[in-house]
Amino acid sequence: MTTSKDRLRLWLRLLKVTRGIEARLRDALRREFETTLPRFDMMAALSRHPEGLKMSALSGVLRVSNGNVTGIADRLTAEGLAERVPVPGDRRAMMVRLTDAGVAEFTRQAQAHEGWIDDMLGDFSADEARTLATRLMRLAETQDKEEMTNAL
Amino acid sequence: MTTSKDRLRLWLRLLKVTRGIEARLRDALRREFETTLPRFDMMAALSRHPEGLKMSALSGVLRVSNGNVTGIADRLTAEGLAERVPVPGDRRAMMVRLTDAGVAEFTRQAQAHEGWIDDMLGDFSADEARTLATRLMRLAETQDKEEMTNAL
DNA sequence: CAAAAATATTTTAGGCATGAAGTAATCGGC
DNA sequence: GCCGATTACTTCATGCCTAAAATATTTTTG
Structure with a gap:
């Protein structure tokens, strides 16, 4: 009868637990590596695709908006952890991939x-x-x- | 032995599911009520405290920073859904509470x-x-x- | 082939989030 | 009663996030 209340409660708990863990991860990433969860997520996605990913593909994988991907990729690039590579045959598109420094850094982060x-x-x-x-x-x-x- | 991998996988799933549901909620709140999840969360907290909550208490309940609470309360207030009430005996503090319009609106939103x-x-x-x-x-x-x- | 539609990305405007710095009021100890 | 510490809140700088508009380049189609 009140199944919907039980499901609501489940959702609230799910949210609380997930947010709690996320907050701790954010803190730890900041303290130990001076980075953020979105940057870490992007590097994780890139590390699973050593050949690189197109911006739009990255947007799809990370499930965030196109514009957002632009900003995060910008910052990773500025820090020398990622780089943009033109896609031969399509001057609209850009591949993003980890630099060697990015791979090394992500390896440390992923382990922690x-x-x-x-x-x-x-x-x-x-x-x-x-x-x-x-x-x-x-x-x-x-x-x-x-x-x-x-x-x- | 590889328990940590199992836990990591659990975490990734938890995150995916939670983010998925959150994204849908965000969409629905926007479409149906022209509001956002943070606004909804704040109104939910206020609706559980009809007498109102001090800014700092709100910050604690919602687990977000003080500065953040200021902004969201500002917007709810601007829309006439909440109001700030001075706390007698402490001119630093402010109570925030739902207006009648806020209570009515939240009731509809909570049901949906x-x-x-x-x-x-x-x-x-x-x-x-x-x-x-x-x-x-x-x-x-x-x-x-x-x-x-x-x-x- | 030229115009229209589709695709890939960036830019923009606005809201949400943090930590840190700033402002004002209250409290505690003397 | 005064002054330093604490408390309550806001402001600031910066990053993340979205939807929508803008830009540039294909691709499709008539």
Whole structure:
């Protein structure tokens, strides 16, 4: 009967926990590496694509707006961690990729990041973590499906 | 052995799901009510305290910075949804509370909000929602405890 | 092929977020 | 009763974020 209240409560908890972890990550990234979560996310995406990603692809992967990607890429580039490379055959497009310095820096950051997460989610056993991750994936898939439907 | 990888994966899923739902909420709030998630959050907090909240209390409840609260309260006030009331006996402090119009508007928004969440979390049964919410609460408590420790 | 449509990116305007600095009022100890 | 410390709030500088407009370059189409 009051299922919707239970779901609402679940959502509020989900939000609280996620925001809490995000806030701690932000702090740690700032303290230890003088960087931010958006920069880290972009570098993570780029590190999974050593050949580079087009701006629009990056926008899609990170699920943030085009304009936003421009700004973050600008800052990473200014710091020498990423670079823009023209795409042969399409003068509109730009590839972004990590520089060697960017790869080195991200390697350090990613290692620390994994440790922090491990600490913060410490009271989930490996099993529990896997089960919950699977459950959440199912939810994410439902979401994506609806998104697709809406886009028609 | 690779428990940390499982936890990392759990975190990435948690983040993806939460951000996805947040993005949809943002859209819906914008489309249906010309408002934003931060405004909604503040109104929700105020609606739980009809007598009003001091700026600093609001900052604590919403877990955002003082300066941030100032801006959002400014905008709600400009729209006639909230008002600042001086605190008798302390000329530094200000109470913020919903106006009648604010209460009426929030009532409509909250109802829609509950419906959206119910849709988005539709594939959790009431039971499943309760179980997961409980599990997340335990995690949130551990977090708060650590925060306390760090503050010493 | 030229005009129109589509694509890739940047720019712009406005809101949200932080930490730090600034302003004003209150409190505590003497 | 005064003065330094604390408290409450706002302002500032900077970055993140979005949607929408602008720019530049393909691609499509009549």
